[in-house]
Structures are given as structure tokens and as C-alpha cells.
Amino acid sequence: MQPTSHAFKQNAHEALENPVLQEALGGIRTGWQAARGRAAGALPEFEQLRDTGRDIKNHVLAHLDLYLEAFTAKVEEAGGKVHWARDAAEARTIVLELCREADARTVTKSKSMIAEEIGLNPWLEANDVKPVETDLGEYIIQLAGQPPSHLVGPAVHMTKDEVSDLFHKHHGGERLEEGGALVGEARRVLRQRYLEADVGITGANFLVAETGSIITVTNEGNAELTQGLPRTHICIASIEKIVPTMEDAFTLLRLLARSATGQEFSAYTTVMTGPKREEDLDGPREFHLVLLDNGRSKMVGSAFQEMLRCIRCGACMNHCPVYLAAGGHAYGWVYVGPMGSVLTPQFVGIEEAHPLPNASTFCGRCEEVCPVRIPLPKLMRHWREEQFNRQLNPPAARYGLALWGFVARRPRLYRLATGMAVGAMRLLGGRQGRMRRLPLAGGWTGTRDMPAPQGPTFMQAWKKRRGAGS
Amino acid sequence: MSAARDAILARLRQAIGRTGEEQAKAVETVRARLDNPRPNLVPAHTRLDREGRVALFCEKALAVSAEVERLARLTDAPAAVSAFLRRHDLPQKMVMAPEPMLDLAEWEQQPLLRVRRGTAAPDDAVGLTVAVAGIAETGTLMLASSREQPTLLAFLPETVIALLQAEDIDGAYEDSWQRLREGLGRPPRSVNLVTGPSRTGDVGQKIELGAHGPRRLLVLVVEEAFGEAGDAPR
Numbered sequence: 001m002q003p004t005s006h007a008f009k010q011n012a013h014e015a016l017e018n019p020v021l022q023e024a025l026g027g028i029r030t031g032w033q034a035a036r037g038r039a040a041g042a043l044p045e046f047e048q049l050r051d052t053g054r055d056i057k058n059h060v061l062a063h064l065d066l067y068l069e070a071f072t073a074k075v076e077e078a079g080g081k082v083h084w085a086r087d088a089a090e091a092r093t094i095v096l097e098l099c100r101e102a103d104a105r106t107v108t109k110s111k112s113m114i115a116e117e118i119g120l121n122p123w124l125e126a127n128d129v130k131p132v133e134t135d136l137g138e139y140i141i142q143l144a145g146q147p148p149s150h151l152v153g154p155a156v157h158m159t160k161d162e163v164s165d166l167f168h169k170h171h172g173g174e175r176l177e178e179g180g181a182l183v184g185e186a187r188r189v190l191r192q193r194y195l196e197a198d199v200g201i202t203g204a205n206f207l208v209a210e211t212g213s214i215i216t217v218t219n220e221g222n223a224e225l226t227q228g229l230p231r232t233h234i235c236i237a238s239i240e241k242i243v244p245t246m247e248d249a250f251t252l253l254r255l256l257a258r259s260a261t262g263q264e265f266s267a268y269t270t271v272m273t274g275p276k277r278e279e280d281l282d283g284p285r286e287f288h289l290v291l292l293d294n295g296r297s298k299m300v301g302s303a304f305q306e307m308l309r310c311i312r313c314g315a316c317m318n319h320c321p322v323y324l325a326a327g328g329h330a331y332g333w334v335y336v337g338p339m340g341s342v343l344t345p346q347f348v349g350i351e352e353a354h355p356l357p358n359a360s361t362f363c364g365r366c367e368e369v370c371p372v373r374i375p376l377p378k379l380m381r382h383w384r385e386e387q388f389n390r391q392l393n394p395p396a397a398r399y400g401l402a403l404w405g406f407v408a409r410r411p412r413l414y415r416l417a418t419g420m421a422v423g424a425m426r427l428l429g430g431r432q433g434r435m436r437r438l439p440l441a442g443g444w445t446g447t448r449d450m451p452a453p454q455g456p457t458f459m460q461a462w463k464k465r466r467g468a469g470s
Numbered sequence: 471m472s473a474a475r476d477a478i479l480a481r482l483r484q485a486i487g488r489t490g491e492e493q494a495k496a497v498e499t500v501r502a503r504l505d506n507p508r509p510n511l512v513p514a515h516t517r518l519d520r521e522g523r524v525a526l527f528c529e530k531a532l533a534v535s536a537e538v539e540r541l542a543r544l545t546d547a548p549a550a551v552s553a554f555l556r557r558h559d560l561p562q563k564m565v566m567a568p569e570p571m572l573d574l575a576e577w578e579q580q581p582l583l584r585v586r587r588g589t590a591a592p593d594d595a596v597g598l599t600v601a602v603a604g605i606a607e608t609g610t611l612m613l614a615s616s617r618e619q620p621t622l623l624a625f626l627p628e629t630v631i632a633l634l635q636a637e638d639i640d641g642a643y644e645d646s647w648q649r650l651r652e653g654l655g656r657p658p659r660s661v662n663l664v665t666g667p668s669r670t671g672d673v674g675q676k677i678e679l680g681a682h683g684p685r686r687l688l689v690l691v692v693e694e695a696f697g698e699a700g701d702a703p704r
């Protein structure tokens with residue numbers, strides 16, 4: 001998709017003035033955000049599991065070459081075919097060729113962010129292969145001609161009323177209003193598509209090196225029908241999705257649903273290993289796995305390596321005040337919210353995506369809830385440094401940062417300056433503890449209040465604690 | 471496309487940058503981890519005795535909108551299935567896994583119940599299959615594809631019934647997977663972990679059941695192991 005990340009500010013302004021969108025976003029707070037809190041609280045080992053999840057991912061990244069070799073050997077042993085793709089164009093070409101070999105006119109797809117990342121749908125359409133999204137959220141945005149606005153709920157920005165209109169327009173017949181009826185109608189329409197499809201395309205949440213299996217997680221059961229009915233199953237997945245063993249997958253699965261929707265487990269977790277066995281009564285005759293790099297191997301060993309731990313749960317956006325105000329489309333590309341602010345510049349370039357790493361209050365909620373403990377604010381800060389080095393910032397920000405850099409390198413001055421700033425900010429915040437305007441940051445406080453710092457600065461508190469402790 | 475493979479692996483190796491000695495160690499670490507899979511942290515509340523596991527399984531499955539019934543023996547299944555279908559105003563007709571073990575249930579006890587064996591076709595309204603394990607932790611069924619247990623049975627019909635032996639209910643996912651690993655070696659083509667009926671929250675963030683997979687899921691937990699004395703023809 002053509003990125004519009006450079007226009008984040010404009011996009012966000014429009015979003016804030018859209019009451020329908022605001023209503024939809026409000027639902028995330030009371031829905032997924034609250035549910036995640038309950039689910040995390042109900043599992044005593046949750047915090048420890050997050051450490052384990054982080055460690056598994058770190059271990060994989062440190063041995064990624066070896067695990068990829070082991071995984072692909074196992075896929076082939078199970079009768080599958082592996083296709084490596086360096087970039088989006090290579091991946092698209094492979095998928096199209098596979099579709100042509102299968103004489104495919106229509107393909108069903110279950111939700112895949114990788115497919116979004118490589119722009120698969122427009123490419124297939126341009127080449128006379130009709131992709132049909134089967135995840136209900138993806139189906140809705142496909143009908144609406146929109147990109148996803150959320151990792152887990154791509155159509156979360158739309159209200160039921162809007163879906164009613166959309167279905168009425170595309171399916172004809174009576175305009176249905178009740179949620180159950182709308183879901184039932186989509187079920188009927190898509191059932192036919194599953195049966196017609198020549199190829200089914202899925203993504204993967206995990207790739208298991210031990211067995212050469214792919215794991216999909218859905219609530220709808222659409223991945224199973226997508227890969228189980230057509231003759232050919234193509235799975236597209238990126239290289240960092242590897243886990244060593246099923247045990248490792250289970251650890252991460254315990255984190256995934258709880259972090260995403262607050263469920264203890266999604267309705268369907270499916271482990272698929274190769275194509276249909278000779279004696280099986282169903283399943284695809286052919287299984288192809290497209291393994292995508294698209295810049296990830298360059299992130300290994302870089303300042304952004306930790307981002308490769310992401311399991312795409314969406315918790316960071318569900319807890320992000322900026323996302324919850326601006327919505328996903330404001331971010332202007334496939335990946336949105338805090339994880340998108342780190343990833344999008346990787347894919348579309350920091351020149352295009354320059355507002356994203358700044359689209360943060362640095363409140364730290366994203367890192368607090370990230371199941372694999374990705375330090376998202378730190379990674380956004382890395383991009384800001386990068387930007388600063390490349391002189392991509394507006395003059396006021398550059399001036400402020402240069403000043404900050406000058407002061408920060410001089411500890412005594414820094415302590416004095418931050419102490420003074422806290423005092424000044426507290427004055428500005430007044431009694432409510434909120435500042436409506438921040439000097440040099442009008443664009444930022446135009447749409448939100450900055451919490452005025454309470455109490456001493458971190459350095460003062462730290463010194464006091466150390467003093468008390470020793 | 472082995473040029474792509476070589477390029478990606480070369481870039482990774484360069485980024486990771488191991489010395490010869492580190493390389494040998496890394497190869498060994500990976501081999502050991504893959505050859506000898508071990509559970510990581512498993513939540514303590516899943517460590518229960520048999521009755522505790524069955525009770526937790528039932529509680530969790532109910533909580534995700536499955537229906538659960540406990541039966542003393544497999545031969546109680548036909549009556550339970552027939553009553554369930556009546557309760558939901560469904561025709562007395564279903565497609566059932568060609569699992570030979572299921573013959574022991576004596577379906578002819580319910581002469582009105584029409585049973586076809588095989589995998590599901592698009593117009594089958596009710597499917598019945600056997601779960602290889604139940605996982606108490608989240609009320610999850612483990613289905614494993616085979617000649618006797620086709621996968622689509624659990625996904626195409628709007629109503630799905632699964633039979634589960636109480637003794638196959640484990641505490642945690644790892645326990646069930648380890649049994650599968652020991653029993654089969656390589657996993658079957660498809661292992662489905664099923665937790666309640668199909669659902670979606672994609673329309674207005676409200677949960678609706680029956681998105682693509684089944685709208686209804688009935689789990690019959692059978693106390694006595696299939697094929698034990700009580701199930702022999704009387």
C-alpha cells in the first residue's frame with residue numbers, strides 16, 4: 001500500500017474529529033484493554049511467562065540461521081515445499097507462480113499481516129487471481145477497500161452500523177442490523193467462496209523448527225477451512241516467526257491470547273505439518289511455505305533487533321493513548337500503534353515515516369504490557385536519534401533536542417535543568433496536574449494534555465534511594 | 471530459489487557473527503534443544519489429580535460456551551446425542567468419524583438417529599468426532615487428523631460433537647503434546663486445539679458465535695475408557 005505516514009498529524013486531526021471512529025476506539029478501552037488486565041491478573045505466572053517468552057525469542061534470534069535450516073529441512077521431510085523470498089516483490093512473484101501452477105482463479109485467504117506487508121491482494125488482482133479474505137474483519141475491510149486499522153481486529157474502526165451498510169451494498173437483499181445476522185450472512189457468502197477456491201493462503205503465528213509445523217491462531221475457524229478445503233495451501237510467514245519446539249510455542253501461546261483479547265486461549269490453535277497424508281480423508285494435496293525476509297535479517301544485530309520478538313498481539317496499541325485517539329489509519333501503513341511506529345520506518349523509510357516515532361507520549365504503557373517485553377519507547381527513541389542525525393526534524397524539535405543533548409551530557413547541568421523544568425512544569429500544570437500547553441510543543445499538546453511530573457525527578461529519587469540504602 | 475536462501479542465511483550469519491568455536495557450540499545448543507524438547511514454566515494450577523483435571527476441563531469448556539456432559543460409558547453416547555439434537559431442534563442426522571472405536575457405542579440403540587461415516591460435506595449440519603486429548607487448563611480439545619479422524623468434521627458443520635475419554639484429560643498443553651509425540655513420533659498433518667465454538671468480535675466488537683466453524687460445540691466426557699468391559703456388546 002502507498003504509505004501516508006508522513007501525514008500522520010493531518011490524519012490524526014481528522015480522526016479526532018470523526019465521532020464514529022471515536023466511538024469505535026472507545027470500545028477498545030472497555031473491551032480488549034480491560035480484558036487483558038483481567039486475564040493477566042488471573043494467571044499467577046503471567047509475569048514470569050513474559051520473561052520466558054522474551055528469552056525464547058532472544059534465543060531464536062541468536063540462532064536464527066540454524067533454526068531456519070532445521071525448520072525448512074523438517075518442512076521438506078513432511079512433504080512441503082519451501083520458497084525463500086528476500087523481499088516483497090520476490091514473495092509476490094512466488095505466490096503468483098504457485099497460483100498459476102494451480103490454475104487458480106480464486107484464492108481464499110485467512111488473515112496474514114505478511115500478505116498486507118507485501119501488498120499481495122492488489123498484486124493478485126492485477127494478475128487475474130481473485131483473493132477473498134475470510135477473516136471477518138479482513139473481509140469487511142476488503143469490501144470497504146481499506147487497509148487494516150489494528151493487528152488483531154482489522155475492522156475495529158468500524159461500527160456495526162457501518163458494517164450493516166457495507167453488507168447491504170455488497171450482498172444486496174434486506175439491510176440487516178443485528179450482529180448475529182450480519183455474521184450469519186458473511187458466513188453464508190464466504191462458505192461458497194471456500195468451496196470454489198483453488199488455493200488457500202494463510203499466514204502463521206509460529207513456525208516450529210522441531211517438527212516443520214506451522215501454527216495458526218484464530219477465533220473463527222477460517223484458517224482451517226482456508227487451508228483444509230482447496231487443493232493447494234500456501235503459507236506465507238516471515239523468518240522471525242520460528243520457535244524451537246512445541247513447548248516453546250505453548251509458552252508464547254499462553255501469552256498471545258491473554259495479551260490480545262484477554263481470552264485465555266483463542267478458539268482455534270492449529271498445528272499443521274505438511275500436506276495431506278496418503279491415508280487422510282481431507283487436507284490439501286500440496287503445501288508451500290513462503291519464507292519472507294524483507295529487511296528482517298538486517299534488523300538482527302542492529303539497534304532494532306528486539307522488535308523481532310513481536311508476536312503481533314496488539315496489546316501495545318490497545319494501551320496506547322495516541323493510538324486510541326488517532327486510530328490505526330492515521331499511521332498510514334500496514335503496521336500501526338507503537339509497534340508500527342518502530343516497524344513502519346524499517347519498511348517505508350524514515351523519510352516517509354518520520355512523524356511516527358514522534359507519535360508517542362512516551363508514557364511507557366506499551367512496554368508495560370508487551371508480552372515479550374519489547375522496549376518500544378526506547379526503539380522509538382532510536383528512530384528519533386536517527387532522524388536527528390539525518391536532520392529530518394522540524395527546527396523547533398531539533399533546537400530542543402540539541403539543547404537536551406548538550407545538557408544531558410553534562411550531569412550537573414542536567415540535574416539542575418530537569419529539576420528546574422519539573423518545577424516549571426508543575427507550575428504550568430496548576431492544580432489539576434495537567435498542562436494544556438507545552439512550550440515548543442504546541443502541535444503535541446494541541447490534542448492531548450501532558451501529565452505534569454509529580455514529585456522529584458527520577459535522578460533525585462534515585463540519589464535519595466541510594467543515599468538511604470547505603 | 472536457493473539464491474535467496476543463501477543470501478538470507480549469509481546475511482544472518484554475518485549479523486550474528488560467530489567465531490568457529492562459537493559456531494560449534496551454537497550448533498550443539500540448537501541440536502540439543504530440538505532433540506530433547508522440555509516444557510518451560512507450566513502454570514501450577516494445572517497440576518491436578520484425575521478428578522481435578524476433569525472438573526477443571528468441564529468448568530473451562532463451559533466458560534467458553536461449549537456444552538459439556540459427563541457420561542458413565544460410551545454406550546450412553548447415542549442417547550445423549552439424540553437428546554442434544556432434539557433440544558436444539560436439529561434433525562436426527564449426523565456425519566461421524568470412521569473411527570472403529572465409535573462402533574462400540576452401539577448407535578442402533580437410537581433407531582431414529584441416521585449416521586453417515588466419513589468426513590464432512592458442505593451440507594452436513596452435525597458432525598461427530600473423537601478428541602485425542604482434553605486440556606484442563608483452558609477446556610481445550612485436541613483433535614488429530616488421521617484416516618479415522620478427518621479434520622473437516624470439526625469445522626464444516628454448524629454443530630460439532632466431540633467424544634473424549636476422561637482419562638485423556640491432561641492438565642496442560644505440554645502434557646497432551648508429549649503424549650502425542652510419544653504415540654506418533656511425527657505429528658499428524660493437522661492437530662486442532664479447539665476451545666469452545668467458533669466466534670468473532672469483528673462486527674462492532676461484540677462476540678458472536680458461529681463465525682465460520684461451528685456455532686455449537688458439545689463435549690461428551692466419558693468416564694469409562696472406550697472399549698473397556700462395559701462397552702462390549704451385552
Ligand code: SF4
Binds near residue numbers: 310315
Ligand atoms: S510489540 Fe509487543 S505488545 Fe505490540 S504487538 Fe508486538 S508483541 Fe504485542
